[in-house]
Structures are given as C-alpha cells and as structure tokens.
Amino acid sequence: MIPINRRVLALAAAFALTVNVAADAREAGRWIGSWASAQQVPEERNALPANALDDATLRQIVRLTAGGNRLRVRISNAFGTTPLRVMATHVARPLSAAGAAIDPATDRAVTFAGEAGITIPAGAEYLSDPVSYRAVALSDLAVTIHVEKTPAVQTSHPGARATSYIVAGDKVAAADLPEAKTVDHWFQLSGVEVEGGKASGAIVLLGDSITDGYGVKANTNQRWPDAFAARLQANRKTRGLGVLNLGIGGNRLLLDGAGPNAAARFNRDVLMQAGVSHVLILEGVNDLGVLTRDQPVGPDQHASLVSEITTAYAQMVQKARARGIKVIGATIMPYGASAYYHPDALNEQDRQAVNAWIRAPGNFDAVVDMDKVMRDPARPERLAPAYDSGDGLHPSMAGYRVMAEAIPLELFAR
Incomplete structure (x- = not known):
C-alpha cells in the first residue's frame, strides 16, 4: 500500500502534468481571426x-x-x-x-x-x-x-x-x-478564424472609409490593411499575426450614420474577435467634418466635440486594456481640401487638438502618426498631393501604401 503522503504527491504531480499538457495544447491550438x-x-x-x-x-x-x-x-x-x-x-x-x-x-x-x-x-x-x-x-x-x-x-x-x-x-x-x-x-x-500556433494573434484595424478601402477597385485587395498584412507576412517575427479590417465607410466615433458608431460597435468588432492582441484606431475625421458640413457652429460646440471624441478614445482604451489588448492610436489625417466637408480654421484647430491628445504619452499604448506621414509639408492642413485621391479626404493608392509602411512592425514582434 502506498503511504498517503506519497499518494498525495503522486496525484499532485499527475495533476500538474495534466494541467501543463492541457495548457500547451490550448496554446498550440490558439484560434485567431484571419478575416473579418x-x-x-x-x-x-x-x-x-x-x-x-x-x-x-x-x-x-x-x-x-x-x-x-x-x-x-x-x-x-x-x-x-x-x-x-x-x-x-x-x-x-x-x-x-x-x-x-x-x-x-x-x-x-x-x-x-x-x-x-x-x-x-x-x-x-x-x-x-x-x-x-x-x-x-x-x-x-x-x-x-x-x-x-x-x-x-x-x-x-x-x-x-x-x-x-x-x-x-x-x-x-x-x-x-x-x-x-x-x-x-x-x-x-x-x-473566418484559423488555428494558429504559439506566436499567433490578431490585429484589429478600427476605422472608417479610409480603412475600409474607399477608391479601391473590386477584387484587387489594395486597401492599406491588405498592404499591412503583406508586410507582416514578409517578416519572420510577425507572420503569425492576422489583420482584421473593421472599417466602415462614413463611420463616426460618436453618432450612427453609415453603420453603428464606433463606440457602440467596439465590443463586437474588437473585443469579441478571436485571439486579438492589438487594436489600431483610426477614427474621427467624419465626426470633425460633419459638425460644420451644413452650417457653422459656435466655439462651445467645437470644444464639446473635441472632448467627446477624446472621451470615446479613452473608453475604448480602458476596455481593451482590461482584456490585455494593446491599443494603438493613429492621428487623424488632414482633410483641408475636402469639398464635401469644406473645413475652416476652427475645424483644423479641432483636428490639431484631437491629435495632440492622441500623441500625449499614456493615452494610448503606442501612436502611429498618420497625420505627419500623409500631410503636405507646405500646407499641413491638406494631404500631400501624391497621397490625395483627388477629393482632399481619401488617400490615393500610393497614399494607402505609405500608410501601411508607416506602422512599425516592432509594435507587434514577439
């Protein structure tokens, strides 16, 4: 008969082995988003x-x-x-x-x-x-x-x-x-989810028409998220990562329009994705533009919108961090030449204020400065001519490629 202390130790060892094997199996069979x-x-x-x-x-x-x-x-x-x-x-x-x-x-x-x-x-x-x-x-x-x-x-x-x-x-x-x-x-x-390995995960790109791929011809896969996914796959340290394009054309942070607002869809489109490790947020230009698209508003309404936008960002960051998800903020790109929104100096001040909040240390886990990369150095309230699709708001195909190249892969390397 085995003494009770030896039996307890044997059972404990067997249990630990079982737990470790189960944990390894779960890790090896990690499900991640491959498309969404x-x-x-x-x-x-x-x-x-x-x-x-x-x-x-x-x-x-x-x-x-x-x-x-x-x-x-x-x-x-x-x-x-x-x-x-x-x-x-x-x-x-x-x-x-x-x-x-x-x-x-x-x-x-x-x-x-x-x-x-x-x-x-x-x-x-x-x-x-x-x-x-x-x-x-x-x-x-x-x-x-x-x-x-x-x-x-x-x-x-x-x-x-x-x-x-x-x-x-x-x-x-x-x-x-x-x-x-x-x-x-x-x-x-x-x-669509795939079963990945230990170094796998998914990166959610939350955005509007710029992320959704405005101007891209059908069946060509030339959106900036497509080019970003190709970069990840070309790098040995990041090829286990999926890219999930959760952009909606015309989407806003705060109000419904083309689809539910980003604050409302954050749980389903980000937190519920399989294996998500990072989220990059590029939203807000439509909130800024719609404010004065039809008529001017007073300084108080401008200030209120900036506050509501940054509060929405902060809520998203808080939710994601609680799930162990790293949150990357992307600055809002220039839209000063947009004939649809026809922004004025106050709109530009709003954009600069929002971007200053995004860049401030601690508000996001990392920042990708799309504004700096895409703006015209001579007229920083506008997209650089080579990166402008022609409407002053959406990037050209060359602009999309530059956006994809602007994201440091070191943010995701494991």
Whole structure:
C-alpha cells in the first residue's frame, strides 16, 4: 500500500502534468481571426432585393491574412429581426479573386454542432465547428452558404470591394456558378478564424472609409490593411499575426450614420474577435467634418466635440486594456481640401487638438502618426498631393501604401 503522503504527491504531480499538457495544447491550438468585416444594415441602394436569398446560394470571396490547418466560419444575423436559417455551408479555394469558380478538390462542408444546417437567432452570430482546411496566409477563400429565406433586415458589409455571387437553389458544392447574379457587397458573413500556433494573434484595424478601402477597385485587395498584412507576412517575427479590417465607410466615433458608431460597435468588432492582441484606431475625421458640413457652429460646440471624441478614445482604451489588448492610436489625417466637408480654421484647430491628445504619452499604448506621414509639408492642413485621391479626404493608392509602411512592425514582434 502506498503511504498517503506519497499518494498525495503522486496525484499532485499527475495533476500538474495534466494541467501543463492541457495548457500547451490550448496554446498550440490558439484560434485567431484571419478575416473579418464590420456588420451593419445595408443602405437601400446596397441591400439585396426582398426575395434574393429565398432558397438561394450565396458565394463570397474573402482574403485570409493568417494561415492554419483548421478554420472556422462565423455567420451573422446581428441586425436581423427574425431567425436566419442557413441550410448548408461550404468553403473552398477559389480559382480567382474575381470569379465564382472553385477548385473542387479543396471543397469542404462546414457544420454547426455537427449539423449541416443552423438557425441563427435574431441579433446573434454563430461560429462553425472546426474544418480541416489548409488555410494559407494572403490567399483567397470562397465561403458558400445556402439560405432558406431572405432576412427581413439584412446584415451586411456594403464596402466589400469584392464580388459575391447569388444563384437559385442549393449550389454550395458547385465548381462554378456561371449563371450567378453579382453584387460587390458581403452579406451575413462576419469572420473566418484559423488555428494558429504559439506566436499567433490578431490585429484589429478600427476605422472608417479610409480603412475600409474607399477608391479601391473590386477584387484587387489594395486597401492599406491588405498592404499591412503583406508586410507582416514578409517578416519572420510577425507572420503569425492576422489583420482584421473593421472599417466602415462614413463611420463616426460618436453618432450612427453609415453603420453603428464606433463606440457602440467596439465590443463586437474588437473585443469579441478571436485571439486579438492589438487594436489600431483610426477614427474621427467624419465626426470633425460633419459638425460644420451644413452650417457653422459656435466655439462651445467645437470644444464639446473635441472632448467627446477624446472621451470615446479613452473608453475604448480602458476596455481593451482590461482584456490585455494593446491599443494603438493613429492621428487623424488632414482633410483641408475636402469639398464635401469644406473645413475652416476652427475645424483644423479641432483636428490639431484631437491629435495632440492622441500623441500625449499614456493615452494610448503606442501612436502611429498618420497625420505627419500623409500631410503636405507646405500646407499641413491638406494631404500631400501624391497621397490625395483627388477629393482632399481619401488617400490615393500610393497614399494607402505609405500608410501601411508607416506602422512599425516592432509594435507587434514577439
């Protein structure tokens, strides 16, 4: 008979070994976001017709930013008012970012709780079971779903800048969809996660149309987050990191407009992403511009807006730090030549005040000075001509590349 003290020690050692093995297994099987998009109710001009998804197949192409040997798909009914019934879901490698054809040898069925079909409650997002699939960083993935009925309120990302394909009936495993109708928006799809290793994680980019990719041609993946993801993958110390573009065109920090305001969507779009280690926030130019777009306002309203913007930043920083997420502030870029917002000297003072708060030590964990990188040295209230798309507000393709290069990879190296 083993003495009681020896039995206790043996049990303790076995328990410690079990805990360590389990911890190592969890670390080796860390799930991280590889692709994501911010969800909203699409504007009428961007919504699907009322019956477009009745017994229909929807194939959508997304660009993965991190790789792994298993993946999970997240389907969203975040803004739906009734349950969403998805009959089947498949993933596969598309033959092109600009076409519906897939490689049939890579086609995999996706399940939810072991079943092909899933009913997603109103307001919910559901994550699939893990799927064995060799996900390669910077490769495209086709996610195809068969929907029973078009939602009365659609959940979408209008600024996809990627073509989606819709056909009648169940065609989730079809090698091609030549008869498909096309739209350059994403619907009911909010994320793809991959199983990474010990050095893996995800970086969320929270922003507006500049992050979403205004001006980028469909299916070209030339947004600045795309170029940033490519930089990370080219560096041995950062290639385990995914990049999640959570930009919404026209988005504001404080008020709803094109999509819910950033303060309201912060929990879902940042804190709930898988494996997120960092968030970079580039928001606020639309708050500043809208203030006086239609008419001038008094100095008190200018001062109040600056205070509300910095308070929103501070709240985001506090929430992220509580989850162990590093928060990077990006200064607001010049928009002095914008014919849409036609800012004056007071608007520029507001921008400078907000940027001073962003740069102040301690408010963020790190700062990327996009203002300094993108401004015209001769007229610092304006974008540099080479980086201006022509509207005085959005960067050109060259400007997007400069933005991606401006972010020090040392912030993320492990």
